[in-house]
Amino acid sequence: MMTDEQWHAWLRTAVPATSADAPIRDLWPDLARRGNRRSIPWSPIDIALAAGLAIVLLAFPRMVLALAYHL
Amino acid sequence: MADGVDEGLLDRFVQGDEGAFEALFRQFHGDTYRWIVRMVRDRAAADDVLIEAFWRAYRGRARFDPTRSFGAWMRRIATNAAIDHLKAASRGSWKPVEDTLAAPPVADRAVAEGIARAFRVLPSPLLVVARLAILEEQPYADIADALDLPVGTIKSRVFRATRLLRAELARLGIEP
Numbered sequence: 189m190m191t192d193e194q195w196h197a198w199l200r201t202a203v204p205a206t207s208a209d210a211p212i213r214d215l216w217p218d219l220a221r222r223g224n225r226r227s228i229p230w231s232p233i234d235i236a237l238a239a240g241l242a243i244v245l246l247a248f249p250r251m252v253l254a255l256a257y258h259l
Numbered sequence: 260m261a262d263g264v265d266e267g268l269l270d271r272f273v274q275g276d277e278g279a280f281e282a283l284f285r286q287f288h289g290d291t292y293r294w295i296v297r298m299v300r301d302r303a304a305a306d307d308v309l310i311e312a313f314w315r316a317y318r319g320r321a322r323f324d325p326t327r328s329f330g331a332w333m334r335r336i337a338t339n340a341a342i343d344h345l346k347a348a349s350r351g352s353w354k355p356v357e358d359t360l361a362a363p364p365v366a367d368r369a370v371a372e373g374i375a376r377a378f379r380v381l382p383s384p385l386l387v388v389a390r391l392a393i394l395e396e397q398p399y400a401d402i403a404d405a406l407d408l409p410v411g412t413i414k415s416r417v418f419r420a421t422r423l424l425r426a427e428l429a430r431l432g433i434e435p
Contacts (some may be wrong), residue, residue, distance in 0.1 A: 198435040202371045208296045
C-alpha cells in the first residue's frame with residue numbers, strides 16, 4: 189500500500205504540473221473594455237423624477253393612458 | 260513598500276486612478292495568471308478568471324490597505340474568482356473545465372484522463388487545494404494565505420481530497 193506522499197508522486201507523473209506562465213495575448217484591453225461597460229449610476233434627480241412619476245401613477249392610475257398617449 | 264511597489268502608486272489605485280490600475284495589472288498579471296492556471300488548468304478559463312479577478316480588485320479597491328502586499332491581496336481575489344468559476348462550471352452554467360494542460364509524459368493517456376476526471380468529482384474548495392498542493396506542489400503556507408485559512412485547514416483538505424480521489428480512482432479501476 190502506497191503512502192499518501194508516494195501516491196501523490198504517482199499522480200504527478202500522470203498529470204504533470206502546469207507550465208503556462210503568461211497569457212498568450214495582452215488581456216489589458218479586455219479588462220479596460222469591461223470597465224468602460226459599467227452602467228452609469230442614476231443621479232439624485234433621476235431617482236426623484238422616477239419616484240415622483242411612480243407616486244403619480246399609483247395615485248391616478250388613469251394617467252397611464254395619458255402618459256402612453258404622449259409617449 | 261510591500262512587493263517593491265511604490266506606495267504612491269497603490270494610493271492612486273485606491274483613489275481610482277486608471278493609469279495606476281494598469282501599471283499594477285502589468286506588474287502583477289503574470290504571477291496572478293500562473294496562480295490561476297494552476298487552479299483551473301485551462302488557458303482560456305485562466306484568461307477569463309484573470310480578467311474577473313482584476314475587475315473585482317478594481318471594484319473593491321477602497322478596501323485595499325496600501326501598506327499591505329498587493330500581490331498577496333490579488334492572489335486571494337484570484338483564488339475566490341477561480342473557485343467561483345469552478346463552481347459555475349460544475350453546475351453547468353459555464354463551459355466545462357477540461358484539464359487541457361494535462362499532457363502526460365510517462366503514464367498512459369487514459370490514466371491521465373481518468374485522474375483528471377476524478378479531480379473534477381471534488382467540490383470546488385477541495386479541488387483548488389488538491390490541484391495546488393498535490394499536482395503543483397505549492398507550499399501549504401502559500402495556499403493558506405491565498406484562501407485566508409489556517410495551514411491546518413489546508414492539510415485537512417488535502418487529506419480529505421486524497422481519500423476522495425483514491426476512492427474515485429479505485430471505482431474507475433485506475434491504480435498505480
